[in-house]
Amino acid sequence: MTAAAERSGVSKHIAVVGAGLGGLRSAEQLRAAGHDGPVTVIGAEPHLPYSRPPLSKELLAHELLGGGGGAPEAAGAADDLGALHQRVAFRRRASVAGVTFRLGTAVTGTDLTSGTLALADGGTARFDGLIAATGLRPRRLTVPGPAGPGSGRHVLRTLDDMAALRAGLRAALRDAASLAPSAPVPSPPVLAPAGAGPATASGGLPRPRVVVVGGGFVGCEVACTARWLGCDVTVVEPAGPPMLRVLGAEVAAAVQASHERAGIGFVIGRAVIAYAGQDRVTGVVLADGTDADGSGFSGARIPAGQALAGAVLPADLVVEAIGSVPNTEWLASAGLDLTDGVLCDNSLAAHPAGRPWAVVAAVGDVARFPNPLFDDVPRRVEHWSMPTDTARRAAVTVTARLAGDPVDTTPFRPLPSFWSDQGELRMWSFGSPGLADEVTVAEGDLREPARGLLATYRRAGRLVGSVAVNLPPLRHRELREALLAQ
Ligand SMILES: Cc1cc2nc3c(=O)[nH]c(=O)nc-3n(C[C@H](O)[C@H](O)[C@H](O)COP(=O)(O)OP(=O)(O)OC[C@H]3O[C@@H](n4cnc5c(N)ncnc54)[C@H](O)[C@@H]3O)c2cc1C
Incomplete structure (x- = not known):
């Protein structure tokens, strides 16, 4: 328990930093795990949590050419940021009705000893338990030439x-x-x-x-x-x-x-x-x-x-679109291993050096943790499925640690999965194909992936991933199960 919790003597306050998918799911899962004390989700963006996948697909094209087709009309109601947000905002479940969302202000620093977060607007927020859900930001090219807003x-x-x-x-x-x-x-x-x-x-x-x-x-x-x-x-x-x-x-x-x-x-x-x-x-x-x-x-x-x-x-x-950088600067003084994200154990707990009492966890794209489904090497996974899976486990871990209960040591073996819509191709990936040393085209013809393709990925002979292109969703369950059976 932190010094702040001991001082307050009230029910423990959990701060979730980052109001994306991982932040929202963390709040929901804290309630599901039985935490009924205060929860505050603090987000740098001014928007309530929303879904990012449509940003590169349907929302980018949404009504851009206007109803009549051809050259686009001037920006209209469809371009209003609020209207765009509504199209992708996550539904707020009843379980998070009592959760406070503090939006439009980034967390800039963390003091684990006092249980205090410093905010960009000059304010502070207190916590007994902390969940990092700050995701990634785009890596930028540092080459000569025009830069900044209006540069194209x-x-x-x-x-x-x-x-x-x-x-x-x-x-x-x-x-x-x-x-x-x-x-x-x-x-x-x-x-x-x-x-x-x-x-x-x-x-x-x-x-x-x-x-x-x-x-x-x-x-x-x-x-x-x-x-x-x-x-x-x-x-x-x-x-x-x-x-x-x-x-x-x-x-x-x-x-x-x-x-x-x-x-x-x-x-x-x-x-x-x-x-x-x-x-x-x-x-x-x-x-x-x-x-x-x-x-x-x-x-x-x-x-x-x-x-x-x-x-x-x-x-x-x-x-x-040259990759991403984990948002961890706000944790710089917390004594955590921030090499490529927030290093966590298999229960998603992060362990700050010199502060063993601190209750800290990470979820989503920013969390680097070992997954025994593959091996014991901690890795970050930038997949849609991860914020939800990691939030479930992190919430159980944080809730137990704050209550002084034993932490669940059942191995956490989430199966990564993501999809990608690209023109006539809809790809679904299960597992971690990137770990493989051998790829087999199990179905279909590489010359015509749009007609259906299945590639399986093995490492040292063991199945570690699959990629399905334009296969019916009914097949996905079988692909998932093949991986989980390893
Ligand atoms: C354009 C795009 C398309 C995608 N398409 C797909 C797809 O088709 N299929 C798929 O499987 N996955 C897709 N993904 C990946 C998926 O959206 C991510 O894996 C998911 O959003 C990760 O959620 P997260 O909560 O970990 O991080 P994020 O969604 O990035 O949320 C992190 C939040 O934390 C905030 N934050 C950062 N620093 C601070 C701070 N210091 N203080 C307070 N708040 C902070 C950020 O502003 C952000 O709102 C896509 C991602 C993008 C960007």
Whole structure:
């Protein structure tokens, strides 16, 4: 028990820092675990918890082209931040009716000895137990060139990021359309398996040029959505085919080929070294190199054989999707291991050096913990399923420790899972395919992943993951069970 709890003598106060999915689920699960004392969820964003997956997909495209199709109208009611938030806000369950949400103020510091959090607005908040649910923020490219608001460089993590990107896409689409006022307008895009989408049927309408830097899941989703909207899209990825680390080379190449057929260009194996432009980005400057046969490119922007030193991909808008950084600075003085997130044990408890009495746990994307389903190496998992699973366990741990009860030592073996909608492909991943040393295409044809594909991933012969593309949801249960049976 902290000094603060001893002083107060009232029921224990739990602070949850971060008001995303993990923060909301933590509050719900604290109640489910029997904690009936005060709970405060403190969030840096001004919004009540909302779902992030639609930010790169349907919400980004939502009514962007207007009811009549073709060039977008000026921003309207659909762009209002409150209206956008309502479309993705999580339902507030009755169990969190008594939970206090303190929003729009970041936690900037933590004093475990006094049980006090420092807030960016100058205030403080007290706690006996603490749950860190602060997630991640986008990593930024530190290269020369225009930067900051209005520069045309975007990232995507929050609703506000999405609103800025959406406004940028709207402006770029309108600018492009104004260059060809008499050109025929395309039909509005449909966010459903749609092959090449409207961009191929634009009848000569100029397209805004969007460059997505980074070929991970978020980058590929944004690329597909921008393509649906009628943009000319190129993904730049230095490491290899998109989502290589998770999918493995063969499946990643198959996904790339599918996206290329939908009209998305890829520049693989080249890093971005600068942005061209004065106040606004006009192009992306690629690293040195020579592409002897053009194989590193598709999208045919740079002819085969051309030296790439300083080669520029023209861009009206850039989205940087080059990975994320855990939000842990507010815990810097807490004596925790903050190497790549908050290090926890298998019960999600974090152990501050020199303060064994402190009750601290972490959940969601920011938590790094060992999962005996695979091995004893602590890892962070940036999957949708994790905030809910980890919140359930962390709430039980924190509630027990505050009550002085023994902590549940049953091994916590959550099965990671996530989905990704990319053009005509709906991918579902179970387990941790990224750990595998062997990939097998168990079903389907790599040349036609849209017709259904199943890849299984093994490490030292043991199944550690599977990726299903366009397989019916009925199959998912069987894939999950195969992994849990390991
Ligand atoms: C664009 C996008 C698309 C995605 N699509 C998919 C998908 O299709 N499928 C899938 O499985 N997963 C997807 N994900 C991943 C999924 O959304 C995340 O795994 C999930 O949101 C993690 O939840 P979290 O609560 O751990 O973190 P977050 O949702 O990031 O919440 C953390 C919150 O903490 C706040 N915070 C940070 N620092 C502080 C501080 N110092 N003080 C107070 N508050 C703070 C942040 O502002 C944020 O609101 C997507 C993610 C993004 C960004």
